[in-house]
Amino acid sequence: MMDKEALKGLFSLSIAWCFLISLSGEVISQDTYLNTLQSAAPLSCSEGFTELGYYNGSVSQTDSGSPCLKWTEFPDYVLQYPSRGLGDHSYCRNPDRESNPWCFFRQSSGAIGWAYCDCHQGAARLVGGSSPQSGRLEVYLNGQWGAVCDTHWTDRDASVICKQLGLGEIGTALQHSYFGPGSGLFHYERLGCRGNENSLLDCRSRKFVTSDCNHGNEAGVVCAAPEGNGAPLRLVGGLEDFEGRVEVYHDGRWGTICDDQWDDIDAEVVCRQLGLGGVPKAWTWAHFGQGSGPIFLDRLQCTGNELSLEECPHNNWQQHNCDHMEDAGVSCNPYTDGVVRLVGSDSPWEGRLEVYHSGDWGTVCDDNWTEHHAQVVCRQLGFRGRAEVASDGLYGEGTGLILLDEVQCKGSEGTLLACGHAEWGRHDCSHSEDVGVRCERGGETNEVPGLPHITGPLVRLVAGESRKEGRVEVFLNGQWGSVCDDGWNDINAAVVCRQLGFVGVSKARSMAYFGEGQGLIHLDNVRCTGAETSLGECPAEGEDAHDCRHSEDAGVICDYVPEPVGDGAIITQTCGMRPNTQRRRRRIIGGDKSIRGDWPWQVSLWLKSQSKGNHPLCGATLINSCWVLTAAHCFKRFGRDPSRYVLRLGDYHTEERDDFERSLSPELIVIHRKYRSQGSEYDIALLRLKGTEGNCVAFNPHTNSACLPAPGNKWGKRPAACVITGWGITDSEYSRTLLQAWVPLLPTWKCKKRYGKRYTSRMLCAGSLSDRRRVDSCQGDSGGPLVCQGEGGRWVLTGIISWGHGCGDPSFPGVYTRVSRFLRWIDQVTNNPPKI
Template sequence: MVHPAAAHCVLTAFLCMWVLCNAQSNSGTPVIQLRLAGENRKHHEGRVEVFYNGVWGTVCDDDFSIYAAQVVCRELGFVDAESWSPSAKYGRGEGQIWLDNVYCAGGEKSLAQCGSNGFGVSDCKHSEDVGVVCNQKRIAGFKFIRNQGLTVQVEDVRIRATYAHRKRVPITEGFLEVKDGGKWRQICNEEWTEMNSRVICGMYGFPGEKRFNVKSYKLLAKRRKKNYWGFSVNCTGNEANLATCKLGRAIELKGNSTCGKGMPVVVSCVPGRAFAPSVSTGFRKAYRLEQPLVRLRGGAMIGEGRVEVLKNGVWGTVCDDNWNIRAATVVCRELGFGSAKEALTGARLGQGIGPVHMNEVECSGFEKSLTECHFNRDSLGCSHEEDAAVRCNIPAMGFHNRLRLNGGRNPYEGRVEVLAERNGSLVWGTVCSDSWGTMEAMVVCRQLGLGFASHAFQETWYWQGDSSADAVVMSGVRCSGTELTLDQCLHHGKYVHCPRGGGRFAAGVSCTQTAPDLVLSAQVVEQTTYLEDRPMYALQCAHEENCLSSSANKADASSYRRLLRFSSQIHNNGQSDFRPRAAPHSWVWHECHRHYHSMEVFTHYDLISLNGTKVAEGHKASFCLEDTHCDDGIQKRYECANFGAQGITVGCWDTYRHDIDCQWIDITDVKPGDYIFQWRKKSECTLPLAFYAFFFKIVLTSMLALKH
């Protein structure tokens, strides 16, 4: 039992921690983790802190150099260091000073490989803590490893549902129990508050708490043998996790006489609309999250993404200056999730486009919406490399228990098999591949927690699934891409209609944890836009490829078409290369232009009136996807010359010049006025989820005045 003197310690009793003390890599280099901390800083600068031997500590500025700063920044995922600062510029750290007299040559992979006095050997004070300023650009494809060397699991707290509620999904109400000393124990409710319940509900993926029937639980408590935990808990309500609450007073344990004036704690939570309770036989209703002011984009999993805010009809991002777990929790609860697991900075879940609406956000944790928090409207100095993101707690819905992949070479691919009710029993079966596409595959990958969809397969004869699950049990599946489960998509229900049958034509998917993050440069479009009048006789190839408006079908060869021309520059800011799905042998040859199309329709260009009506459109086929230019240090991988491989490498961009055929919108029939230019991706194309998240219905320029 913990001594009462520890009554105000942080509630670490709820955490099981395994620390790899003095962990060594195969090369003998100590395993460390770095972070930037301190006051008045941006995400790419701060006091250097090192996690070693289970403890965070600082680095002394003695002998520190720009070479050491370069090693630090690269280890944190930045391309380079800009400068370093001695004398605790970002504030004094606390606790251990792990490294002193650090000497780096600049090429080391980790700060632990640099020379020093040794870990913990230092004569410095925290007034000598060193800081660095890194280049804001990220290393292309850099993957963050959270809690390296440290595993934290909250497995010793549970909401134990009563028998009547155990079949409900999710479990939203029950006795709160703590596992201590290998035994589950109750908590006395004599000092329990609604704020404590709020924190518990947030941990389990629920945005709020509610009242419950006290009488029924009192009757149940009288019949149960009691085994109370020895402490009360004191939460303020804005904590993201019970581990950050404080212990209350110690409780004297007297067997069944313990908590004589109270009863075991009961918690009752309110689920978000997307997770409303349903019996375990299925999730029939397609709930949609209402996100009028805030939304998440670019996340691979449910409840994560880049934070975007709606202002004056335009979606924009949030700068990560001062972004913390409280602000992230406000976002999560607003969207119907629980508290935040992580507040992410530095565009960790992709860069947005358009304006940066909010900066230096400060929340108390009790706001109903992020827009109620204090923030700086001036985003001067913020770029999309500083876009804030969140990862939220979500309820345990058991989604993965009703769907599986079978026969694949790895857990991320295979034939899709679903659990369906047939003749009063649950059986596994396949999904008809008619109309099966990327949208459906995205839902499958998300439901299984496998990330993005990389491919949707309509033939799976090469994947030997479970022979007892060959029968088709689901057909006519049509998904919008936002559903949480495949059951929520439109489908034929119990009536199965699959003309091709199952077997080799069963639906399959391939999932991936990473995806391209393609961002169009609005600035390039604005700088290169112009009008051109061109005769029909010079547009025959473009006419064959349907790059002109329908009125061109009846136009005389000597007539002219008015074209809105522009260049497009498409950057891949993601964590994997973008490639056309079709292999070179299936590319389509176009005789008039004398080239192959790797994707028949790569992009759509729309001109929209101010009331939202589309007045003109264009499209661009992909005849050459290649790395036109790359960031410093990135090698080009794709080049169209000599029938080479096509794609866009992470950290590179592809440019389609304004003078290329079909790089336009035919506005011959458009009246003079102000219009909105919209660039979007054709949704039928087989592309990873990140592509849709960033490109569907994006306003590139607020107004384009077209004067005839």
């Protein structure tokens, strides 16, 4: 057999091209957008080189995809290069110190050949975009290009891809196959990047596809910042994705923020801009480590209503008297006290135990720990098999706080907090005594011989307005999942609330009342008797037996107290004010889903014959106790007979009756006399509620009027913070819960440029002109409100959703009836209404 040098000479011509494609980054040619290479990047194989220049990595196939042969098939070669990593394996090596690792392989003819190895493992490319800076993401692994699922796709992931491709440091994540579906396989379910990595292979939370991910769910990338969201932000240095040192991107660089006057309100704006839920908390004194480079911002004074940190008052860029010891941080924390996690291992079922308390994670001392203690931890994490205490130091020593010592578990407890323990933070241990736990990955039962019956897996409530309500999620086999609402009732809700420690009245909610979850649906057809102490004791069908979607996710309200619909004491409530703003100070609004009661002037218009359907005919706005404003075209099809219609006030979920919801019949409909059904001018109408003037409907925390604009009111040059609301279209479906979307008002010349003479001074247009952020009146309802926040925090009815061109088309933003041009008409009708 020829040696490698002879083989190399023979095949040198055929493999010369290998040098040209050993890349870790790839983009589509600007001219053809075909699968062509654009620029070189470091070899991914370089990550496996030793200090002496020998490759010691795990690539085991040639660049053409042929599997490498084991080195032991070439004993003479192994003897020729001792101590060079050759052995009973087929990994690529460079014992002769070639710049590229290589291996022997068997050709289709049966002859032995050699070739350089597949060093563009982990390459990325963008496909289907209109420029080299955008497209559907495809990743090269094991000789094949494959997509990334969009379920956990974030701007942080997209930014790393852009950096890897040499297209800048800022990326915007797009979902739902924005650049068209692919036809091949999926490689990754998530990348889990922090945003400061240089390539996707540096992202340590990568997860290969283990569940269904269908074409139509491919991740997309635009290598540019999202439009209209202010200077991009990222969180660096935290253990979790939702925490870290705040860094802002400005003038082509990342920099930090000084913690002077840094507080939870500033943190709320950061969390909102990043689209993170949970409780915002500000951290100071470089809690997540000191940054490097410039310090861009100091003395921020946010009010909490801003959409981006850049909107908050602050010193001029780079004007400060700080050093990096004062770098500001943020956590947007979804955890509650007593949550546990296992860290220091690559597997979710084993690791060093950490527990969460009062905003901090800390370790647990191993004094007197037994399998009974470990069983409780594993049960809380949702693992059903046996558990064991790991040997000392197996998962490394923790840092920071040691939170628990002298823990006393019987083994039957449902959570670690149910076990006796010393005072939080009180101990006589060092981190060399941090306890580790190993859970059995599978298992059909939680039963431990000789111990009482097990209470079942951990339960949590998600996306509620307080810790007493939310979507029900269960932790099983290391993953949180939701519960289907088939058969879901108040008895089931009572068991959930009892397990969580609540003793009051419990109320079941169905039809994704608290929003749709993601990931697995663990349980269906739950059938509790009411005597159980935990949901795990109730008969139910598992995730393999359900036929549900996340639109059927179950929820609960614990300690439920029905509130009166009407309250005469609040009848003089000030217009344009949202209730309980202090209660929401620590909430993240973010996204499209609103919070119950956030927009108390929202009204929905229904046909009486279809009032039990899942979507209203139109939206509308309450402008005082007796009058509702909407669009004239809402009555084009069914006429203006008020007996045909029903108005809902205080509504949030269209298929669930809300506490403050009222259905009222209008007694009069007045359409502007100049409105013509074939046109779009004068698209405005008023509806009169039944009752005496000024006392038709009582205001309450979920029912209030929006303010009308002051005569001559004009918003300044800076785009106003305006919101549209309704149950509008999202992904070709109507929402069951009230949606909100922030939209900027656009200058008149931009509107006229797009609509020509059809656009008049009695209209305004609003929405994003970005191809990456498709938000317009499709997220609201025809006739619904466009409100803008004015002085004193009041919300002013600025527009009525009227018409547009397509849904979410960035070339044609939504058009609204300009309310300020109809103030005289509104005054005339409401003060001197036509006789009925």
